[in-house]
Structures are given as C-alpha cells and as structure tokens.
Amino acid sequence: MKNKVLIKLIIPELDTTFDVFIPVNELVWKIKKLIIKAISDLSNVNISMNIECVLINKDNSKVYNNNEIILETDIRNSSELILISK
Secondary structure: OOOEEEEEEEEOOOOEEEEEEEEOOOEHHHHHHHHHHHHHHHHOOOOOOOOOEEEEEOOOOOEOOOOOEHHHOOOOOOOEEEEEEO
16 A cells, blocks of 8 residues: 555535545546545535546645645645535
C-alpha cells in the first residue's frame, strides 16, 4: 500500500463521510473525478460528472490545485478532506 493513502472524505452536501484509499501518483482532478463517480455509486445519488468541485484540507483549509500530484501535496494517511461543489 505504499502507492496509496487512506483519507477521510467529508461531503457536507450529503452530510456523510467516507474512508477512501487514493493513489499518490495521480493528479488531483483525476482523484476528484473518481471520488464523484464512487460517491454516485455508493449513495445512489445521481451526481453529474460535469460539476466542478473543490477539494479542501480540513486541518489547514488548503484548496488543492487540479494539476497537483497527490504525492506533491500535504495529503497523507488520515488526512481529512472536504469535497464541495462550486
């Protein structure tokens, strides 16, 4: 599991949280797309893949740039991230 980190994903719009493994060698925009797809499947809520979302670190309020690689950010195991639509 060296190439993945376990995060706590908070989705305020659905009032729910998920524990999610994400790959560290992917771009933030790809991770957001995968997360939206997974949430749509798990919660039986039809979420459009075209919505724009922001990924925010709960501890330091950092908004992640879409073109950052996860490994180059401060996202590590047990990070708490908030997914909010624009």
